[in-house]
Amino acid sequence: MSRTAPEAAASTENPTPVAGVPEDSPVLAVARRAREAAAELAPLPRTVRDGALLAVADALEARTAEITEANARDVARAREAGTAEGIIDRLTLTPERIAAIASDVRDVVALPDPVGEVVRGSTLPNGLELRQVRVPLGVVGIIYEARPNVTVDAAALCLKSGNAVLLRGSSSAYASNTALVEVLRDAVADAGLPADAVQLVPGEGRESARELMRARGLVDVLIPRGGASLINTVVRESVVPVIETGVGNCHVYVDEAADLAMAVELLVNSKAQRPSVCNAAETVLVHAGVADRFLPLALAALRDAGVTVHGDETWAKAGASAGVEVVPVTDEDWGTEYLSLDIAAGVVPDLDAAVAHIRRWSSGHTESIISRDTAAVRRFVSRVDSTAVIVNASTRFTDGGQFGFGAEIGISTQKLHARGPMGLPELTSTKYVVTGEGHVRG
Amino acid sequence: MSRTAPEAAASTENPTPVAGVPEDSPVLAVARRAREAAAELAPLPRTVRDGALLAVADALEARTAEITEANARDVARAREAGTAEGIIDRLTLTPERIAAIASDVRDVVALPDPVGEVVRGSTLPNGLELRQVRVPLGVVGIIYEARPNVTVDAAALCLKSGNAVLLRGSSSAYASNTALVEVLRDAVADAGLPADAVQLVPGEGRESARELMRARGLVDVLIPRGGASLINTVVRESVVPVIETGVGNCHVYVDEAADLAMAVELLVNSKAQRPSVCNAAETVLVHAGVADRFLPLALAALRDAGVTVHGDETWAKAGASAGVEVVPVTDEDWGTEYLSLDIAAGVVPDLDAAVAHIRRWSSGHTESIISRDTAAVRRFVSRVDSTAVIVNASTRFTDGGQFGFGAEIGISTQKLHARGPMGLPELTSTKYVVTGEGHVRG
Structure with missing residues (x-):
């Protein structure tokens, strides 16, 4: 019996170093435990993973008091710091909201299992059997802002897809997240999964996020969820592969051949139905051939919806005629994701x-065309290089739930791995399994 | 008519700056031209792209003299520098080799077009039509070493999949690559494609590669092809998303229930059939229960194949009994991709x-198990997290050609986007096209 091979194999005292991170960093310690947990998790069958998620849902309800108590401390701290009520509302967990989160977890349980799906398979001419099979990614890191419900949503999607998850929420929700993760860890451990499949990244400062971003080889992917500044920081600084999500500078193009009544309705819905989200429209571009007729209709409808138009000269003139104020548009407006009742408006x-x-100017999220002209639609669809191109419908439809994916961990605006709403299959990789009976290459 | 919108749209004088790269960098200039070319390329139908590739193949044959002349300068320079004959051979282009490269291009033309494939599609409950469609990635950068045939191979695969390509070969092949790219550009331009769809990254120094790695937003993906040091540098330094390829520290595991005659044959084929490539085996691990019987057979067969065994104590003892020299194995051996007639050997x-x-220790490329025990095979396949897991066959089968993909741009050893041999579909992304008739969200 060899000493070298098994000893080397069992060695956890000699772990892979991570450049630029102190060896005793608590972030590396949780990442290493996550990697061990991921190895245990990957071969488990669906029933075990689903059982753990049902246990999570039950535990959230059973331990609601603990969670709301911890949350109250975050809320009190936020109030003291003079945080805006809108943000405090998003931070707040009530028993009803916790019940809704638990119900979402049960919905995730019901989704199809992505792991083990045979993506493609064939018997090669030499008789080798080739299968490409979905497997978990391994360790998924989520860096996110205020809302503590993301803690549970993200963990549920990661566990369902067989991944270990490292959660790095914002310091404003640290007490809530700590309580939630404790509930999650207890529940998954009771159900026979490694507790370290769900971990909070320790530390509230920027340094812990920075160390997470350097843990290449331990963390398989980082998904930032939040505002543009958070996402840009992660994209720029991370050595771990990143999936960029969410920034949506979305455009509505009203073609010369648009049904103008439809165009008005779609424009208002795209902009104003829920302006704070990434698939809301931020710019409208109108074909010069219909500007005379469309602008007065659009200006009135946008005004009625409470929208401020940041327009070019043509929009300004139309505003003056219609008695609607139009703010002059600047280059900054074209590049802005307002997330508010503002829209940039131009004529092309x-x-x-x-x-x-x-x-x-686009962030590559969602652009729409409104047109009855098949040639125009075809040209627009083939030339616009964004995650989603919408024809004669609201930009608000770019959404995992609307697309029928059941749940989403975010909307990727990058081109590699996943593009658009990311459901469970996007939280997996694949491996090839090749089976022969002594096949050699000649 | 607006001035602001179209002027902003047409602006190329105000391009996106790239952090850490001088605005007048020639690398940024080619990347910007590639981005423009990619936009022109994406909507072109297959016939146009295929026509350009056929023109490329013809031009390579017609202009063979120019190419071999330029290549002779590189070869002379390499000889003067005292380069090893093996590397000089890989650098050398003969008329026969150029004809073979042209023939490979024609083979690529014959492959199915990945662009436009509907990956999934459905009609949503509200009547919206949802389609997820393959689209080109955009601009693909290839950073590669000595062999100038990669210049044409990579360009052909990128053009076939609708991408613009930036080629950054090694300085030792600069004259050859310059000549080849000139032939390619002339041919694609004559066929109606933008010449800038194929460009050589200017400059021979490290700085030009470094600038390419910073051109996020202009280059969609970088694929390094070459040795471990090149690949690690790109992975560490690139801000552009990278697909890691090629390092193969592959393992053969001989199970207790292996057919030992098959195991010997597979081990020798995995190690010695072509030791210089990434899917060659570098380590053999043997179950202790069969070590007594297997090691003498393996030692004799490996010796006959000219392989040096770097073994643990058990292998050393077996070597002493059999009169075969066994070099003591070290931790460094377990981690090494030899690419030579050496193998690390342990008993577990x-x-x-x-x-x-x-x-x-694995680089996550290819591992094989040799066993007749279905439970052992199942356990190994589900627990080994590598690009390919091979059962009762040679590791040498992890290969795009062997898998029936027709051609490959490399073998990805990462988990995001593409894992394993990368064919044409792996050079694409997708976008969602959503078609309605005035659908709004309520």
Whole structure:
């Protein structure tokens, strides 16, 4: 019997170092435990993972008092710090909200299991059997802002897809997140999963996030969820592969051949139905050929919806005629994700100019065209390079729930791995399994 | 008519700055031109792209003299620098080799077009039509070493999949690559594609590669092809998303229930059939229960194949009995991709110890198990987290050609986007196209 191989194999005292992070960092310690947990998790069958999630849902309800108590401390701290009521509302957990979170977890249990799906398979000419099979990614890190419900949502999606999860929430929700993760860990451990499959990244400062971003080889992917500044920081600084989510500078293009009544309705819905989310429209571009007729209709409807228009000269003139105030648009407006009842508005000479404008300013999330002209639609769809191109419908439909994915961990605006709403399959990788009976290459 | 929108749209004088790269960098200039070319390329139908590739193949044959002349300068320079003959051979282009490269391009033309494939699609409950469609990635950067045939191979695969390509070869092949890219650009331009769809990254120094790695927003993905040091540098330094390829520290595990004659044959084929490639085996682990019988057979067969065994104590003892020299194995050996007629060899107490050893030392490329025991095979396959797990066959089968993909741009050893041999679909992303008739969200 060899000493070298099994000893080397069992060695956890000699772990892979991570450049730029102190060896005794508590962040590395949780990442290493997550990696061990991921190895245990990957081969478990669906019933075990589903059982753990049902236990999580039950435990959230049973231990609601603990959670709301911890949450009250975060809320009190936020009030003392003079935080805006809107943000405090998003931070607050009530028994009803906790019940809703538990119910969401049960919905995740019911979704199809992505792990083990045979993505493609064939018997090769030499008789080798080739299968490409979905497997968990391994360790997923989530860096997110205020809302503590993300803690449970993200953990549920990761566990369902067989991944270990490292949660790095905002310091404003640290007490709530700590309580929630304790409930989650206890529940999954009771159900026979490793508790370390769910861990909070220790520390409230920027340093802990920075160390997480350096833990390549321990963390398989980082998903930032939050505002543009958080996402940009992670994209810029992370050595771990990142899936970029969420920033949506979305455009509505009203073509010369648009049904103008439909266009007004879609524009208002895209902008104003829920302005604070990433699939809300931030810019409208109108074909010059219908500007005379469309602008007065749009200005009235946007005013009635409480929307401030930041318009170019044509919009300004139309505003003056209609008695609606139009704020002059600037380059900054074209590049802004307002997330408010504001919209940038321009007139373009033709469809290609709209496409060029979108190429220049869009964040690549969602763009829509409103047109009855099949050739125009075809040209727009083939030339606009965004996650979603919407034809004669509201931009608000780019959403995992609307797409029928059951749940989403975010909307990826990058091109690699996952693009658009990310459901469970997007939290997996694949591996090839090749089976022969002594096949050699000649 | 607005001035603001179309002017902003057309603006190329105000391009996105790239952090850490001088605005007048020639690398940024080619990346920006590639981005423009990618936008023109994406909507072109297959016939146009295929026509350009056929023109490329013809031009390579017609302009062979130019190419071999330029190549002769690189070869002369390499000889003067005292380069090893093996590397000079890989650098050398003969008319026969150029004809073979042209023939490979024609093979790529014949492959199915990945662009436009509907990956999934459905009609949502509200009547919206949802389609997820393959689209080109955009601009693909390839950073590669000595062999100038990669210049044409990579360009052909990128063009076939609708991408613009930035080629950054090694300085030792700069004259050859310059000549090849000139031929490619002329041919694609004659066929109606933008010449800037194929560009060589200017400059021979490290700085030009570094600038390419910073061009996030202009380059969609970087694929390094070459040795471990090149790949690690790109992975560590790139701000552009990277697909890690190629390092293969592959393992053969001989289970207690192995057919030992098959195991010997597979071990020798995995190690020695072509030792210089990434899917060659670098370590063999043997179950203790069969070590007594297997090691003498393996030692004799490996010796006959010219392989040096770096073994643990058990292998050393077996070597002493059999009169075969066994070099003592070190931790460094377990972690080494030899790419030569060397193999690290250990004995493990059981299958789980083999899995743990692989988890500790493998690069995640290819591992094989040789066993007649279905339970052992199932356990190994579900617990080994590598790109390919091979059952009762040679590790040498992890290969795009062997898998029937027609061609490959490399073998990804990472988990995001693409894992394993990368064919044409792996050079694409997707976008969602959502079609309604005035659908709004309520």
